[in-house]
Amino acid sequence: MPLTVNGKQKRATRSLITALSGLLPIALGVVILHWQAERSLQENTALTAQEAVRQFDLMLDNTALAAQALLPLAGQPCDNATQLALREQVTRRPFVRATTLSWQRNIYCTSLFGGEQASDVNPSDYVEGTLWLMKSNPVTPDTALLVYRLVDADKAAFASIDGYQLTNALRLISRYTQLILQVGPHWLGADGNVRNLPMPTFAVAHHQLASARYPYSVDAGMPEGEVWRYMRDRYPALFSLVVFFGVLAGVFAHWLQKRSSAPTHELQRALEANEFIAYFQPVVRGDTRQWAGCEVLMRWQHPKEGLVSPDLFIPLAEHCGLIVPMTRALLRQTAARLAPYAGCFDPGFHIGVNITAQHCHDLALVDDCREFLAAFAPGQVTLVLELTERELIEPTDITRQLFVALHQLGVMIAIDDFGTGHSSLGYLRNFNVDYLKIDQSFVAMIGADALSSHILDSIIELSGKLDLGVVAEGVETVEQCDYLAAQGVDFLQGYLFGKPLPIDEFIKCLVSH
Numbered sequence: 001m002p003l004t005v006n007g008k009q010k011r012a013t014r015s016l017i018t019a020l021s022g023l024l025p026i027a028l029g030v031v032i033l034h035w036q037a038e039r040s041l042q043e044n045t046a047l048t049a050q051e052a053v054r055q056f057d058l059m060l061d062n063t064a065l066a067a068q069a070l071l072p073l074a075g076q077p078c079d080n081a082t083q084l085a086l087r088e089q090v091t092r093r094p095f096v097r098a099t100t101l102s103w104q105r106n107i108y109c110t111s112l113f114g115g116e117q118a119s120d121v122n123p124s125d126y127v128e129g130t131l132w133l134m135k136s137n138p139v140t141p142d143t144a145l146l147v148y149r150l151v152d153a154d155k156a157a158f159a160s161i162d163g164y165q166l167t168n169a170l171r172l173i174s175r176y177t178q179l180i181l182q183v184g185p186h187w188l189g190a191d192g193n194v195r196n197l198p199m200p201t202f203a204v205a206h207h208q209l210a211s212a213r214y215p216y217s218v219d220a221g222m223p224e225g226e227v228w229r230y231m232r233d234r235y236p237a238l239f240s241l242v243v244f245f246g247v248l249a250g251v252f253a254h255w256l257q258k259r260s261s262a263p264t265h266e267l268q269r270a271l272e273a274n275e276f277i278a279y280f281q282p283v284v285r286g287d288t289r290q291w292a293g294c295e296v297l298m299r300w301q302h303p304k305e306g307l308v309s310p311d312l313f314i315p316l317a318e319h320c321g322l323i324v325p326m327t328r329a330l331l332r333q334t335a336a337r338l339a340p341y342a343g344c345f346d347p348g349f350h351i352g353v354n355i356t357a358q359h360c361h362d363l364a365l366v367d368d369c370r371e372f373l374a375a376f377a378p379g380q381v382t383l384v385l386e387l388t389e390r391e392l393i394e395p396t397d398i399t400r401q402l403f404v405a406l407h408q409l410g411v412m413i414a415i416d417d418f419g420t421g422h423s424s425l426g427y428l429r430n431f432n433v434d435y436l437k438i439d440q441s442f443v444a445m446i447g448a449d450a451l452s453s454h455i456l457d458s459i460i461e462l463s464g465k466l467d468l469g470v471v472a473e474g475v476e477t478v479e480q481c482d483y484l485a486a487q488g489v490d491f492l493q494g495y496l497f498g499k500p501l502p503i504d505e506f507i508k509c510l511v512s513h
């Protein structure tokens with residue numbers, strides 16, 4: 001059934017909206033927390049890099065001081081006094097592991113071996129002629145070494161820092177940030193090994209900082225996934241809050257949708273449960289007062305509220321588009337309930353059914369009427385569709401086609417509540433209208449209000465000129481009845497002749513008439 005499919009689709013859309021409303025704040029919250037964590041980590045690595053440069057500058061300041069003190073001795077014999085001066089710097093200067101002198105690129109005197117182990121200097125090993133990060137040297141083959149070189153023409157003095165000190169600094173400055181010391185093409189990691197470029201890349205918060213005083217730089221950063229780990233460790237309360245708001249938003253969206261769709265749902269449910277039932281109000285002839293037909297009026301037999309008046313639910317049914325299936329169900333119900341008693345009817349018994357403009361948007365109404373008439377013998381009943389004047393139908397190709405097809409079926413058209421809307425003569429002709437139903441407000445004013453009576457008289461006169469039948473509704477008094485009959489009104493409807501009744505009572509009254 002198309003209605004059920006529609007319902008399923010609506011349910012799926014509602015669930016989707018609920019899920020999105022819940023997930024959106026969570027996603028937004030996580031994005032904000034992620035951004036916040038990333039910023040914090042960026043700041044952390046920047047500070048760590050600054051701290052590392054400060055430390056390495058401090059170490060190199062000591063090597064620089066040692067080299068400055070020794071440079072004047074370069075070129076002098078490597079005698080006891082020179083060796084003592086070299087060792088004195090090693091002893092007195094923090095971080096300095098060894099000192100050396102060279103003359104004309106030849107290392108001829110060291111703090112460790114005196115003049116015993118001479119070797120050549122290759123200036124290109126030193127970045128900007130100053131710093132060399134060595135993997136190891138013969139004395140400590142497993143330990144890195146940072147050598148500082150101070151040159152003055154043929155003289156040069158060297159002071160080195162042990163790799164252990166450097167590695168220690170790289171490890172201890174920060175627990176979370178990974179640090180790398182880079183000197184020219186070589187770099188030293190926290191594992192103590194010196195390697196050649198390229199360096200490993202940091203996925204998170206990479207920060208590079210070069211020393212302003214010595215030719216080296218420090219890279220700080222974090223491995224992949226560190227932002228999430230940071231968020232998990234630092235923001236557990238905020239995380240819970242974000243999830244809480246997400247769930248709250250989802251529940252709220254669900255509640256809002258349920259609230260807004262509740263009446264429509266209720267109508268849909270009532271339609272499926274056949275709670276809309278037909279009541280019948282007699283329509284009598286103006287001259288003989290014989291029962292000539294009836295108007296079918298919808299009631300809602302609500303399981304809790306009891307019998308609900310159409311004024312309370314028809315506008316909603318029209319608004320949500322359920323009025324068409326509801327009218328279709330009413331037509332079927334009416335045909336099924338009235339057909340067994342069709343023998344009691346005068347030939348051509350009028351059955352008036354209220355139709356809304358929505359029902360005239362396609363040709364389905366023709367099939368609904370054909371199905372209705374098929375329940376009766378030919379000519380036994382006349383189906384009259386009542387269209388309210390307040391909600392007129394646009395003349396389009398489809399509606400013209402529709403009304404031609406309805407007339408071919410023998411279905412008649414009445415303009416309901418006539419006098420309250422704006423239908424023109426052109427309109428009445430366009431749709432081949434058969435009856436005008438005078439609104440009960442004009443009938444109620446008979447004998448009381450001169451203007452209303454005048455309008456009433458004009459409508460009756462107009463219908464005579466246009467050769468249209470007239471029905472007066474809301475007839476409650478004998479005075480009204482007599483007046484209308486005297487004016488030649490064809491049909492009368494109102495409490496004076498009978499209130500809307502359920503099928504059994506209606507048939508009982510009909511038979512007694």
Ligand code: C2E
Nearest residue numbers: 297298309310311314354355356474475476493494495500
């Ligand atoms: P309506 O089509 O103008 O129907 C006449 C209304 O006047 C009915 O009210 C009827 O009970 C009431 N009525 C009849 N005689 C008298 C009388 O002597 N005095 C007074 N005071 N009232 C009288 P009801 O049944 O409450 O229906 C109200 C409106 O709801 C209808 O006005 C019609 O516009 C709408 N309606 C009812 N059933 C359907 C339906 O199946 N489909 C659609 N689209 N609308 C319906």
Ligand code: CA
Nearest residue numbers: 295354386416
């Ligand atoms: Ca009506």
Ligand code: CA
Nearest residue numbers: 416417439473
């Ligand atoms: Ca009416």
